[in-house]
Amino acid sequence: MTAMLTAMPENDATYVVVGGGQAAAWIARTLRAEGFAGRLVLIGEEPHWPYERPALSKEFLRGTGSVEAITLLNATLAEEAGIECWLGQRVTAVDREARVVTTADGRSVAYDTLFLATGGQARRLPGLDAVPAERVHTLRTLTESERLRGALAGAKHLLVLGGGWIGLEVAATARALGVAVTVVEAAPRLCARTMPPVVSDWLHTLHEANGVHVLTGTGVAGVTGTADGVAVTLADGGRLDADHLLLGIGIEPEVGLAAAMGLALDDGIVVDAQGRTSDPRIFAAGDVARHPNAFAGAALRLESWANAQNQAIAAARAALGGTGVYADIPWFWSDQYGVNVQMLGLPGLGTRAVARGTPEAGSGCWLMLDESGIAVGAVAVNAARDLRVLRKLLEDGRAPLPDAWADTATPVQRLPSRPNVGMD
Amino acid sequence: MTEWHDAAATDALSDDEVMGLSIAGVPVALFRQEGAFFALHDLCSHGAARLSDGFVENGCVECPLHQGLVDIRSGAPCSAPITEPVRSYPVRVVGDRVEIALNR
Numbered sequence: 361m362t363a364m365l366t367a368m369p370e371n372d373a374t375y376v377v378v379g380g381g382q383a384a385a386w387i388a389r390t391l392r393a394e395g396f397a398g399r400l401v402l403i404g405e406e407p408h409w410p411y412e413r414p415a416l417s418k419e420f421l422r423g424t425g426s427v428e429a430i431t432l433l434n435a436t437l438a439e440e441a442g443i444e445c446w447l448g449q450r451v452t453a454v455d456r457e458a459r460v461v462t463t464a465d466g467r468s469v470a471y472d473t474l475f476l477a478t479g480g481q482a483r484r485l486p487g488l489d490a491v492p493a494e495r496v497h498t499l500r501t502l503t504e505s506e507r508l509r510g511a512l513a514g515a516k517h518l519l520v521l522g523g524g525w526i527g528l529e530v531a532a533t534a535r536a537l538g539v540a541v542t543v544v545e546a547a548p549r550l551c552a553r554t555m556p557p558v559v560s561d562w563l564h565t566l567h568e569a570n571g572v573h574v575l576t577g578t579g580v581a582g583v584t585g586t587a588d589g590v591a592v593t594l595a596d597g598g599r600l601d602a603d604h605l606l607l608g609i610g611i612e613p614e615v616g617l618a619a620a621m622g623l624a625l626d627d628g629i630v631v632d633a634q635g636r637t638s639d640p641r642i643f644a645a646g647d648v649a650r651h652p653n654a655f656a657g658a659a660l661r662l663e664s665w666a667n668a669q670n671q672a673i674a675a676a677r678a679a680l681g682g683t684g685v686y687a688d689i690p691w692f693w694s695d696q697y698g699v700n701v702q703m704l705g706l707p708g709l710g711t712r713a714v715a716r717g718t719p720e721a722g723s724g725c726w727l728m729l730d731e732s733g734i735a736v737g738a739v740a741v742n743a744a745r746d747l748r749v750l751r752k753l754l755e756d757g758r759a760p761l762p763d764a765w766a767d768t769a770t771p772v773q774r775l776p777s778r779p780n781v782g783m784d
Numbered sequence: 785m786t787e788w789h790d791a792a793a794t795d796a797l798s799d800d801e802v803m804g805l806s807i808a809g810v811p812v813a814l815f816r817q818e819g820a821f822f823a824l825h826d827l828c829s830h831g832a833a834r835l836s837d838g839f840v841e842n843g844c845v846e847c848p849l850h851q852g853l854v855d856i857r858s859g860a861p862c863s864a865p866i867t868e869p870v871r872s873y874p875v876r877v878v879g880d881r882v883e884i885a886l887n888r
Contacts (some may be wrong), residue, residue: 386864412865458866530827665850666850668849669865670864673864692853693849716835744848744849745837745839745848748839748846748848748851749839752839
């Protein structure tokens with residue numbers, strides 16, 4: 361629904377978007393779609409036109425995708441929409457008093473409203489300086505995905521440090537390309553930060569069934585270069601050799617600029633439900649923004665495709681005087697070995713899993729309940745429709761009766777439900 | 785000359801339901817809305833997903849992959865990330881059968 365726009369800015373206003381990713385593109389596109397007629401400048405650090413990142417670890421990495429398929433804004437669209445795109449340009453300073461943005465090569469632009477969609481950077485391990493750089497990979501950008509694809513083409517063995525979503529998706533793609541894979545995760549289980557144990561166990565089994573050597577609860581003591589690859593020394597003294605190393609240990613939100621500007625930070629840029637930062641002329645959205653999430657009842661910083669798109673749209677509308685807020689229930693997906701996994705809410709907070717169907721066997725959905733019986737999230741395996749119906753219920757403040765959820769004889773649309781509150 | 789293809793029985797769908805069909809090799813999503821039938825090309829214009837696997841609500845179908853919305857009657861995009869229309873096909877009811885035309 362389009363929120364009511366109450367205060368459309370004047371035509372001589374200038375809006376500037378710092379960032380060149382998915383959130384930045386949706387801010388710019390939405391501003392124009394909602395009628396903003398002033399000057400619109402998008403400043404992206406990457407040389408590429410804004411694109412979506414999910415395929416970088418999947419189709420694009422495998423070589424079956426294309427840049428065109430993931431591009432959100434190109435020269436033609438930008439020209440048509442009147443979006444000035446300064447690509448390959450790093451913003452070095454923002455003067456909030458004068459309201460001027462300056463780039464590394466000395467260009468500057470004065471803004472009326474500013475958006476920060478600076479995303480994040482893949483985390484690196486300290487002590488890798490002695491390892492040949494061409495053997496060490498991270499995966500955040502299109503350039504990094506192309507580089508990793510090139511490396512996998514000649515590799516026999518890939519070592520993945522980090523058993524989170526990026527690490528697992530790359531592991532699955534590497535297996536499809538015929539590369540042997542070892543995943544090393546320091547935590548006792550995979551995806552432990554976001555998933556309940558039942559999902560971690562299923563992922564572990566899925567990857568082992570596809571030939572991945574999975575080591576959980578395994579720390580890394582050191583990484584060294586070898587004549588033809590890398591060697592990792594494990595905390596328990598073991599040693600692993602591989603052609604290439606992928607670090608899949610999360611991202612750091614890119615807050616350097618926001619910190620220098622003096623904006624409120626808390627593992628990311630703090631924003632309100634409309635994406636507004638502590639400076640009312642400045643908005644932030646996407647991976648870098650920490651927003652109050654109504655479903656969670658807490659502030660969250662989400663690194664997901666849906667958040668990058670929808671929070672950006674909400675912020676752009678708010679900047680034009682819209683009254684709507686960003687109130688989506690967290691949702692994201694992964695594809696591994698042809699299996700579609702979708703996650704809703706905060707399933708990692710659940711202590712009791714109620715399965716509909718047999719997700720562990722490849723088709724079904726775990727509903728996750730916390731100790732007071734509140735439905736906190738769900739994880740669907742090749743069961744997107746179940747999850748979609750559940751989302752509708754949760755949006756309405758309701759949850760299916762747990763026994764009914766497990767009963768596949770009743771169509772998911774007709775499950776009896778109750779208010780999603782504690783059952784103390 | 786419009787060539788009509790037999791698609792389904794009129795009682796094969798209830799309101800707000802959708803079914804995926806292959807008509808002369810073309811994937812088609814057939815919808816029923818308030819007793820009337822509508823057909824869209826069964827592929828989202830954004831990603832490689834079948835609209836017939838989607839969720840129907842308020843006259844729109846939601847793509848199961850990215851939750852973009854498409855107007856069932858026209859194929860017009862209704863929400864991000866879908867920006868291109870999905871092709872819609874003419875539908876008619878003959879007796880108790882639904883027929884679809886692939887050409888226009």
